[in-house]
Amino acid sequence: MSESATVGTITDEGVARLRARIGLPQVYPVPPHYLRPGADAFRHVARSYGDDNPLWSVPSYAPTTRWKEQIAPPPLIGGDSLIGEDQLTEAEWEQQKELRGDPLRGVHAFYAASEREWWAPLTADQRIFRRTALVGVVDKPSEFGGRGVQEWTSQAYRTEAGVLLGVQHRMMYRTERSKARERKKYADVTVAPWDEDQLAALDEQLAAEGPRGSEPRWWEDVRVGDPVGPLVKGPLTVTDMVCWHVGMGMGMYGVAPLRLAHRNRQRIPRFYHRDELGIPDAMQRVHWDPSYARRSGNPTTFDYGRMRESWLIHACTDWMGDDAWLWRLRVEFRKFNYVGDAQWVEGEVTRRYLAEGDRPAVDLDLRTRNQRGEVTSPASATILLPSREHGPVRLLDAPGSTLDEAFDATIESFSGGRA
Structure with missing residues (x-):
């Protein structure tokens, strides 16, 4: 079969060529959107997903918090091409010639899942470096588009001063375009117009929302089953x-x-x-x-999956308050969120415990749900909370002392990707 005949098609040869890249550090396709993100970048990112927490956007507010200075909203650490100059060795830069092109050229890519971990806050006006590599390629048949492939990529981040910030594992789901059109799985989906009463109900919910802010959410006061949210996002x-x-x-x-x-x-x-x-x-x-x-x-x-990911982060930070720390978030994007759809970001506490032996933590089950009652993005999160008995939040150590060490450790923990 000629090369042109395989464009847009998932072939065994293409999947094998993709798998051959697993673990090889690579240059990201585009430079970072923010080279030295500062107070303006923090505000712009927060506003982009509708977050009005002054911790991210009001420089005079941050010194009154436990962080003592303005910090970045969590979506800024990670999130595709937002931050991070590539950190590669000379040999790895040379190897980039062998990594050009897409082994699944012409095959559509949907952002389908993400696993994130945050180790330290990002403060303003710093250069940031990243390491990127493909970490998993999983064959996964698609009801939507015939054959499908999960393509997992990891990125880890550090500041110029050596502070390790976090890691993101990101899954792009690859499907064949022609088969997606033929199957027409979503052909019967309709987005109904919104009437005045429905919009008024949404407005009432939006008016009641807001960040918890400076009021601590004490670990001792949290109970399994406590609700998180809902936040309403939309109609899009x-x-x-x-x-x-x-x-x-x-x-x-x-x-x-x-x-x-x-x-x-x-x-x-x-x-x-x-x-x-x-x-x-x-x-x-x-x-x-x-x-x-x-x-x-x-x-x-x-919408973009990354939008719903940031909405889930927003629900966590609104609920937890400024003294807490969002440690982990996992999310899958199972259904589309169409223009005209609204999403309710909601969840509940499923576990209260001491993480790593002595750090007060809670686990959350989260989801986004549309006006048709469909769960579009199931998710989970782990949050570190202040404690009357154990004291203020103490952040978890990164898995290593350098970006290389942390990146290698997170790749090892992700060995083989997710089925």
Whole structure:
């Protein structure tokens, strides 16, 4: 079979070539959106997902908290191309020539799952470095698009001063476009218009929301079964996604306007398809162009998984208060969130215990649920809480003292990917 005949198709050869890259440090496709994120970046990122906690956005507020200075909202540490200059050895830079191109060229990629861990707060105006590698390739048949592959990538981060910040394992689900269109799994999904009473009910919920802020949530006061949320997000609009991009950038494909778009087309020409006027435009427009979304097998445009991930983080930080620490978050994106859909971010406490022997912690079961009653993103989180008996939150040590050590340890813990 010719190479052109396999474009857009998941083949055994392509999967084998992809697996051969597991564990090899690689350059990220685009430079970081924020090279030295400061107070403005912290505010812009928080606003992009609707978070009004002054801990992220009001410099005069932060000194009154246990952190003593402004810190970044958790979504900034990780999150695709937001931060991190590549840290590679000279030999690893040379090896990048062998890692060019996509072994599954033309095969669609959905952001389908994420596992994150935070080790230390990020303060303003620092250079940040990252290590990136493919860590797992799992064959997983897709009801939506025939054959599917889970492609897991890990990134770890440190500051220029050597503070290890955290790690993210990110899964892109690869599906064949033509089969997705043929199956039309979501052809019967409809998004009904919202009436005035429904919008008024949403407004009432939004008006009642807010961060817990400076009031500690004491570990001793938490009980299994306590509710988390709900936060309401939506109904989703294209404007929400425009505001998202203002804070979060354009992601790993480096989508850009005008002359920069021309340069990006030269870099990744197959990422651009002509629109109805014959103009080359990015495939990423499935998120704001309804006709193009239908070509991918969806009834209309839809959100980014990273948006819902940040909404789940928002629910955690609103609930836990400023004295606590979000340690871990795991999330899967099982259903699309279409323009016009609302999502309720909700959950409950499932466990209260001492983590690593002596750190007061709670585990949460979380989810996003739409107006049709469907769970679109099941998730879980672990939060460290202040304690009257055990004292203020003490952060967990990173798995290593250098970025290389931490990255190797997290890759080892993730060996083989997730089935």
